[in-house]
Amino acid sequence: MGMQSVAVACGALALCLALSTATNPGFVVRITQAGLDYAQEQGIAILEKELAQLKLPDFSGKSGELHYSLSRLHIPTFRLPHSRITPVPNVGLQVSISNASVELNGDCLVKFLFIRGPGSFDLKVENISIKFILRLGSDTTGRPTISTSDCSARASKVGLRFSGKLAWLYNTFKKTATSLLHNHLETTVCDNVAKSVQNKLQKQVQTMPVTVRIDNKTGINYSLVAPPRATAQSLDADLKGEFYSLAHRSSVPFSPLPLAFPSDHERMVYFGASSYFFNTAGIAYHEAGALVFEITEAMIPKEARFSLDTSIFSAFIPQLEEKYPNMPMKFRLSAPTAPFLTIGPGGISFQPIVDIQAYAILPNSSLAPLFLLSLTGNVSAVINVRSGRIVGSLDVGRIRLSLKDSAVGTFQVQFLQSIMNILTSNVLLPHLNARLDEGFPLPLLDRIQLSNILVRFHQNFLLLGADVRFQPRG
Structure with a gap:
C-alpha cells in the first residue's frame, strides 16, 4: 500500500471514529x-x-x-x-x-x-x-x-x-x-x-444554566455538547440533558438516541426532551435513594374506611392473627431498579417494578417483617409546562401483584388486590404527583417567560413549543 493510500485509510478511520464518538444530545433547544x-x-x-x-x-x-x-x-x-x-x-x-x-x-x-x-x-x-x-x-x-x-x-x-x-x-x-x-x-x-x-x-x-440543582438529592446537566449551530431556518443548541445524583455522579449505562426534530415553526422556541433525559431522572433518583416511600395508618384517607393493621389481612393470612394479632402495620415501597420509560406518538408510558415490604409494628415500636410483594402496572404520564418548568402527573392502570417472600406463610395475593389499589391510587399516586407538580426547570435565560404552550409526542422524545416574552428589570 502506498503512502497516499495509507493516508486516505487513516483519514477514513479517523472520520469513522469521530462519527462513532459523536455525542447525541439528551435535550435540544431550537429558536425559530x-x-x-x-x-x-x-x-x-x-x-x-x-x-x-x-x-x-x-x-x-x-x-x-x-x-x-x-x-x-x-x-x-x-x-x-x-x-x-x-x-x-x-x-x-x-x-x-x-x-x-x-x-x-x-x-x-x-x-x-x-x-x-x-x-x-x-x-x-x-x-x-x-x-x-x-x-x-x-x-x-x-x-x-x-x-x-x-x-x-x-x-x-x-x-x-x-x-x-x-x-x-x-x-x-x-x-x-x-x-x-x-x-x-x-x-x-x-x-x-x-x-x-x-x-x-x-x-x-451566559445566564443559561449549565447545571440546575433540583432538590437536595438531584440536579440536571444542561451544558452544551457542541457550539450552537445555525441552519437556514433556526438556531439549535444541543444540550447534555442529563439528571444526576448529587451524592453519586456515576455514568449513565446507555446513550441518547438521535432526535428526529420536526420542522415546526409555529412557536418562537421548541424544546426536545428525549427519553434519555427522563430515564436519567429515574437513575439519579434511584441512586440517591429517593425512590423509597412508606405508608402508615395516618396516611390512609378516611373514605377508604379501613385501618392499616393485621386484622384486615388475617382473614386470608391466618398466621398473622396467631403471631401479630391486631397490630398496626407499615408498608415500605421501593424500586429495586430505576424505572425505564418509553416515549412514542401516543405519549409516555412505563411499567415500573415496586417492592412492597409489609411490617407489623410491635408494642416496643420495632418492626417485624411480614411479607414482600412485587407490584407492576402500566403507568402513563401527562406533561405540561408551567412557569418555565416541566410539570406532569401520572395515572396508573390495573396493578399486578406477586409474592416474593413471606414470614407468615404463603397466601393468595389476589386477596390483596383491592387494598393495594386503594393504597396506590389514594396514597402513593398523590404523593408522586405532588412532586411532579413542582416540576423540573427548563434551560431558560434570565427574565424569560413562556406562553402559548404546545406539547407533542414523537418517537423517543417529547416536543415542547412556546412563545417567549422578555421581562426587563423593573
Whole structure:
C-alpha cells in the first residue's frame, strides 16, 4: 500500500471514529425565525440606547492655514428603524440594520491667521446601513458564548451645519469636517456594537444554566455538547440533558438516541426532551435513594374506611392473627431498579417494578417483617409546562401483584388486590404527583417567560413549543 493510500485509510478511520464518538444530545433547544425576530426586536432596542450613549473623543487638525478642533461631541438621537436577524448556516447570525439615522452636535473652535472664534455644529447622518455577524460558541463549562465579526457601517447621506459668528469661516472646511465626522462615526459604531454584545448580550446568554440543582438529592446537566449551530431556518443548541445524583455522579449505562426534530415553526422556541433525559431522572433518583416511600395508618384517607393493621389481612393470612394479632402495620415501597420509560406518538408510558415490604409494628415500636410483594402496572404520564418548568402527573392502570417472600406463610395475593389499589391510587399516586407538580426547570435565560404552550409526542422524545416574552428589570 502506498503512502497516499495509507493516508486516505487513516483519514477514513479517523472520520469513522469521530462519527462513532459523536455525542447525541439528551435535550435540544431550537429558536425559530419567529423567536429570532423577537430577540432582534429586544436586542435592537438595547443597541439603540447604547448607540445613543456613544462617547466620541475630541479631535483637532488643520486644513491649510486653518486650524480647527471639535469637542464635547454629543448624540441626542440614534434611530434603528429597520433591522433583520437571519441564521447563516455554519457561521452564526447575521444582523442587518438599514435606514438608520443619527444626530450629532458639539462645539468647534477655528483659528485662521489672526482670526479666532468658537462655534457649534449639528451633524445629521441618514441612510446608515449596519451589518455584522454574531458568532456562536461555547466555553469550557458548556455555556454559550457570543461575539461579533465582519462589522460594517456605511452612510450615504450626511448633512453638516455650523452656527456662530464665524460660520462663513467654518464652512471653508465643511467638506473636510464632514468626512472626518462621517468616518469617525462609522468606526465608532462597529466598536460600540462589539462592546454592547460583549457587555450586554454575552452576559445575558451566559445566564443559561449549565447545571440546575433540583432538590437536595438531584440536579440536571444542561451544558452544551457542541457550539450552537445555525441552519437556514433556526438556531439549535444541543444540550447534555442529563439528571444526576448529587451524592453519586456515576455514568449513565446507555446513550441518547438521535432526535428526529420536526420542522415546526409555529412557536418562537421548541424544546426536545428525549427519553434519555427522563430515564436519567429515574437513575439519579434511584441512586440517591429517593425512590423509597412508606405508608402508615395516618396516611390512609378516611373514605377508604379501613385501618392499616393485621386484622384486615388475617382473614386470608391466618398466621398473622396467631403471631401479630391486631397490630398496626407499615408498608415500605421501593424500586429495586430505576424505572425505564418509553416515549412514542401516543405519549409516555412505563411499567415500573415496586417492592412492597409489609411490617407489623410491635408494642416496643420495632418492626417485624411480614411479607414482600412485587407490584407492576402500566403507568402513563401527562406533561405540561408551567412557569418555565416541566410539570406532569401520572395515572396508573390495573396493578399486578406477586409474592416474593413471606414470614407468615404463603397466601393468595389476589386477596390483596383491592387494598393495594386503594393504597396506590389514594396514597402513593398523590404523593408522586405532588412532586411532579413542582416540576423540573427548563434551560431558560434570565427574565424569560413562556406562553402559548404546545406539547407533542414523537418517537423517543417529547416536543415542547412556546412563545417567549422578555421581562426587563423593573
